[in-house]
Amino acid sequence: MNNHIYREIKKVKESTSILLGLNAAQREEILKDISRLILENQTLILEANAYDVSEVKKMDIHSSMLERLSLTPAKIQNMAQSVEAIALLKDPLGHVLDGFNAPSGIRVEKVTVPLGVVAIIYESRPNVTSDTAALCLKSGNGIVLKGGKETIRSNRAIVKIFHDVLERHCLPASLVYMAETREEMDAILSMNDIIDVVIPRGGTELVQYVSKHSQIPVIKHDKGVCHLYVHSDADFSQAVNIAINAKTQRPSVCNAIETLLVDSLIFEEFLSFLKPSLEDKGTIIYACDRAINIFKAHLAHDENYYTEYGDNILNVRVVENIDEAIEHINSFGSHHSDAIVTDNYKMAEYFLDKVDSACVYVNASTRFSDGGEFGFGAEMGIATGKLHVRGPMGLNELTTYKFKIRGQGQIRM
Amino acid sequence: MNNHIYREIKKVKESTSILLGLNAAQREEILKDISRLILENQTLILEANAYDVSEVKKMDIHSSMLERLSLTPAKIQNMAQSVEAIALLKDPLGHVLDGFNAPSGIRVEKVTVPLGVVAIIYESRPNVTSDTAALCLKSGNGIVLKGGKETIRSNRAIVKIFHDVLERHCLPASLVYMAETREEMDAILSMNDIIDVVIPRGGTELVQYVSKHSQIPVIKHDKGVCHLYVHSDADFSQAVNIAINAKTQRPSVCNAIETLLVDSLIFEEFLSFLKPSLEDKGTIIYACDRAINIFKAHLAHDENYYTEYGDNILNVRVVENIDEAIEHINSFGSHHSDAIVTDNYKMAEYFLDKVDSACVYVNASTRFSDGGEFGFGAEMGIATGKLHVRGPMGLNELTTYKFKIRGQGQIRM
Numbered sequence: 001m002n003n004h005i006y007r008e009i010k011k012v013k014e015s016t017s018i019l020l021g022l023n024a025a026q027r028e029e030i031l032k033d034i035s036r037l038i039l040e041n042q043t044l045i046l047e048a049n050a051y052d053v054s055e056v057k058k059m060d061i062h063s064s065m066l067e068r069l070s071l072t073p074a075k076i077q078n079m080a081q082s083v084e085a086i087a088l089l090k091d092p093l094g095h096v097l098d099g100f101n102a103p104s105g106i107r108v109e110k111v112t113v114p115l116g117v118v119a120i121i122y123e124s125r126p127n128v129t130s131d132t133a134a135l136c137l138k139s140g141n142g143i144v145l146k147g148g149k150e151t152i153r154s155n156r157a158i159v160k161i162f163h164d165v166l167e168r169h170c171l172p173a174s175l176v177y178m179a180e181t182r183e184e185m186d187a188i189l190s191m192n193d194i195i196d197v198v199i200p201r202g203g204t205e206l207v208q209y210v211s212k213h214s215q216i217p218v219i220k221h222d223k224g225v226c227h228l229y230v231h232s233d234a235d236f237s238q239a240v241n242i243a244i245n246a247k248t249q250r251p252s253v254c255n256a257i258e259t260l261l262v263d264s265l266i267f268e269e270f271l272s273f274l275k276p277s278l279e280d281k282g283t284i285i286y287a288c289d290r291a292i293n294i295f296k297a298h299l300a301h302d303e304n305y306y307t308e309y310g311d312n313i314l315n316v317r318v319v320e321n322i323d324e325a326i327e328h329i330n331s332f333g334s335h336h337s338d339a340i341v342t343d344n345y346k347m348a349e350y351f352l353d354k355v356d357s358a359c360v361y362v363n364a365s366t367r368f369s370d371g372g373e374f375g376f377g378a379e380m381g382i383a384t385g386k387l388h389v390r391g392p393m394g395l396n397e398l399t400t401y402k403f404k405i406r407g408q409g410q411i412r413m
Numbered sequence: 414m415n416n417h418i419y420r421e422i423k424k425v426k427e428s429t430s431i432l433l434g435l436n437a438a439q440r441e442e443i444l445k446d447i448s449r450l451i452l453e454n455q456t457l458i459l460e461a462n463a464y465d466v467s468e469v470k471k472m473d474i475h476s477s478m479l480e481r482l483s484l485t486p487a488k489i490q491n492m493a494q495s496v497e498a499i500a501l502l503k504d505p506l507g508h509v510l511d512g513f514n515a516p517s518g519i520r521v522e523k524v525t526v527p528l529g530v531v532a533i534i535y536e537s538r539p540n541v542t543s544d545t546a547a548l549c550l551k552s553g554n555g556i557v558l559k560g561g562k563e564t565i566r567s568n569r570a571i572v573k574i575f576h577d578v579l580e581r582h583c584l585p586a587s588l589v590y591m592a593e594t595r596e597e598m599d600a601i602l603s604m605n606d607i608i609d610v611v612i613p614r615g616g617t618e619l620v621q622y623v624s625k626h627s628q629i630p631v632i633k634h635d636k637g638v639c640h641l642y643v644h645s646d647a648d649f650s651q652a653v654n655i656a657i658n659a660k661t662q663r664p665s666v667c668n669a670i671e672t673l674l675v676d677s678l679i680f681e682e683f684l685s686f687l688k689p690s691l692e693d694k695g696t697i698i699y700a701c702d703r704a705i706n707i708f709k710a711h712l713a714h715d716e717n718y719y720t721e722y723g724d725n726i727l728n729v730r731v732v733e734n735i736d737e738a739i740e741h742i743n744s745f746g747s748h749h750s751d752a753i754v755t756d757n758y759k760m761a762e763y764f765l766d767k768v769d770s771a772c773v774y775v776n777a778s779t780r781f782s783d784g785g786e787f788g789f790g791a792e793m794g795i796a797t798g799k800l801h802v803r804g805p806m807g808l809n810e811l812t813t814y815k816f817k818i819r820g821q822g823q824i825r826m
Binding site (some may be wrong): 391 | 516609624625628651761766821824
C-alpha cells in the first residue's frame with residue numbers, strides 16, 4: 001500500500017519538471033480550458049455531488065456542512081469563474097526579488113520558482129479542490145489533494161477534468177494526485193523527501209492532526225479566534241456597526257470575531273447601547289461577571305475564550321485597560337485577526353504594535369482578512385503561523401526562490 | 414524538570430514584548446556594549462574555554478572539532494568584531510514590504526516584525542553562541558540557545574556577558590536562555606505554543622534529530638552535498654581553478670563540493686588535465702567505473718554520492734550529458750549549491766533553471782554561498798529547505814510580517 005502511494009507521489013514530483021518547462025501563457029491556457037470544462041461537465045459534477053449528498057444525508061451531519069458540500073449550477077459557475085480568475089492572475093514565477101553584483105564580481109539574482117510538490121488536506125468542500133489545484137498549477141507546483149471523504153465523488157469528477165485537460169495539452173495527468181483514504185494521508189505525511197509543503201485547511205482537529213504527524217513542513221490555516229476591543233475613546237456607533245458586522249455578517253468563517261472586549265470605563269454605557277442590535281440578530285452571549293448583568297447571558301469561562309464558535313455566539317468581557325485587552329488577545333487568541341475601535345491616535349498605534357496577530361485593525365471589521373478583499377485574488381486560506389506566509393495566502397506564497405549566480409571564473413580567496 | 418524549563422522559556426516569550434518597545438538605536442547600543450564586554454572579558458572566556466578544551470582532550474575527539482571549539486585571543490577579537498558588525502547592520506524591523514488601499518478603502522500595510530522566540534541548536538562552536546544571539550537581539554527576538562556540551566563553560570561565559578549587558582540596559586536577562594542538557598532540548602522541541610522557530614545548525618544527525626522530534630517549525634541548515642559539473646564546452650583552465658577551489662580551499666565547510674561530474678565527451682582529456690592539481694592538493698578520489706582508470710582511485714558507490722565528506726575527498730563521475738548531470742544533482746545532492754562550467758549560453762541557462770538548489774552557479778565556485786560573500790553580513794547559516802528562507806539566512810530572515818490595517822469604520826458588505 002505505502003509503496004504504491006510512494007510511487008504515485010514520486011510521479012507527481014517527476015512531472016513537475018515538465019510543468020517547469022511551460023511558459024506563463026501555456027499555464028494560463030491550461031487553466032482557461034479547465035474553467036471551460038468545469039462548465040461543460042456541469043451535469044457530471046452535479047450527478048456525482050448528488051450521490052455524495054444522498055450518502056451524507058443518511059448520516060447525522062451538521063446542516064452547515066451539508067450546505068457547504070452541496071453543489072448547485074450557480075456554485076459550479078462560481079467554481080469555473082474562480083479558476084478563470086486564477087488563470088488571469090499575474091504569473092508568480094521568474095520574478096526577480098533582488099539582484100546585485102557581490103564584492104567578488106559574481107552576479108547574484110534571487111528569482112521566484114515553484115515550491116515543488118504541494119499537498120493540501122481539507123474538509124468536504126468541492127470548490128476547494130478546483131481552487132487549490134488551479135492555484136498550484138498556475139504557480140508551477142505538483143499537487144497532492146486529500147479532501148473530506150463526504151465529497152469523494154464530487155472531487156473525483158473535478159480532478160478528472162484537470163487530468164483530461166492536462167492530457168489534451170500533452171502533459172502528464174500525474175501532476176495532480178488525489179488521495180482518498182486516511183491511510184494514504186498518513187503515508188503522505190511521512191514523504192518529506194518528495195513533498196515540499198503540506199497545507200491543512202479546516203477545523204482545529206484536522207490542523208492539529210496534520211501538524212503533529214507531518215514530517216513535511218506545514219503551513220497552518222488554523223482556527224480564527226478573533227477579537228474586537230472597544231476602547232474608551234471609541235465612536236459608539238462605529239463600534240456597534242463593526243461589532244455586529246464582525247460577529248453576525250457570516251458567523252461561520254474564520255475572520256468573524258468570537259470575543260468582544262470592552263473597556264471598563266465605558267462598558268455599562270456601551271453594552272447597553274449595543275444590546276438591542278445583538279438581540280435583533282439573535283446572538284447568544286457568554287459574558288464575564290461584570291458584563292453578565294447587562295445581558296441575559298451565560299457566564300463565560302476560560303474555555304469559552306479559547307473557542308472558535310463558528311456560529312452566532314459571542315463572548316463579552318470587560319477589561320481594565322488596553323494592556324489587559326492586548327494580553328487577553330495574545331493569550332486566548334489564535335493570532336489571526338483582531339481589531340480596536342478608538343479615536344485615540346496613541347492607543348491605535350499601540351494596539352497595532354503590540355497585538356501579535358497576522359492582521360491587526362483599527363476602526364474596521366476583522367471580516368476584511370481575506371485574499372480577495374486584500375486584492376490578492378483567490379487564496380489558499382489565512383495562514384496563522386509566522387514562517388513563509390502570515391495572513392492571506394495567495395499565489396505568490398506558493399513559490400520559493402533560488403539564487404542564480406553568473407560568474408566569469410571567480411574563485412574564493 | 415519540564416515544568417521548570419517551560420517556565421524559563423515562557424519568561425523568554427514574556428520578555429520579548431519589552432524588546433519590542435526598544436527602538437533601533439537602543440538595540441544597536443546594546444550590541445555594541447556586548448561587543449565591548451566580550452573584549453574586556455577575554456581572560457574569563459579564555460579560562461572557561463581552556464577548561465572545556467582540557468576536558469575534550471581527555472576524550473577521543475576529532476582534531477578538526479578540537480580546532481573549532483578552541484578559542485584564542487584572535488578568535489575572541491573576531492567574535493567581538495562580528496557582534497559589532499551585526500550591531501551596525503540596517504535595522505530589519507518596521508520595514509514596509511507592501512502597502513495599498515484595498516477596494517473597501519481600508520489602508521493595508523505589510524510590515525516586518527520579529528518572529529518572537531527563536532531556538533538555535535548547534536554544535537560545539539562558541540562563536541555561534543555570540544553570533545546567533547546577537548542576530549536574534551538585533552531582530553527583536555527572544556533567544557533559546559543549546560550548544561554542544563563540549564563548550565558548555567565557554568558558552569556560559571559568553572551568555573553571561575549578554576545577561577550583564579541586558580541588565581545594565583534595564584532589560585530582563587531572561588531574553589537569552591541557555592539550555593544545557595539533552596533532556597532540556599527534548600522538552601524545548603515540544604514547546605510550539607511559545608517558541609516560533611527552531612534552527613538546527615550542524616551535522617546531519619543533529620538536523621535530522623531536530624526535524625524528526627520538533628513540534629516547532631524548523632529551518633534546516635542541513636548538509637551540503639554540492640556539485641561541480643564540467644560541461645563539454647567548458648574552458649578547461651577555468652574548470653580546474655573552480656574545481657580545486659571548490660574542493661580544497663576549505664574542505665570542511667558546507668559549500669565545498671563533494672562530487673565532480675564530467676561530461677562524457679571530454680572526460681578523458683579533462684580529467685588528465687585536472688589530475689596533477691588534485692595530486693598536488695593530496696585529494697583522495699572516489700571514481701566511477703569510467704573515471705577510475707585515470708586516477709589511482711577507490712570505486713565510488715551510491716553511498717559516496719550521498720556523503721558530505723567535510724574533508725579533502727572527492728567523488729568523480731562521468732555523465733552522458735547535461736540531463737544526466739542535473740538528474741544526479743537533484744537526486745544525490747542536498748539542494749545547497751551546485752555549479753556548471755560552460756561557455757555555452759543555452760546550457761548555462763538550462764542548468765540554472767533545472768537544478769533544484771538554493772544557489773546555482775555558472776562559471777564560479779560554490780564556495781561563494783555565504784551571507785558575507787553575498788553582502789548580507791553575518792549569517793545564521795545556509796538554509797536547505799524551501800519555506801521562509803532558502804540559501805544564506807541573514808538578519809532579514811529572522812523576521813516575519815504583520816498586516817497593520819487602518820480604517821474609518823469600514824464593515825464588510
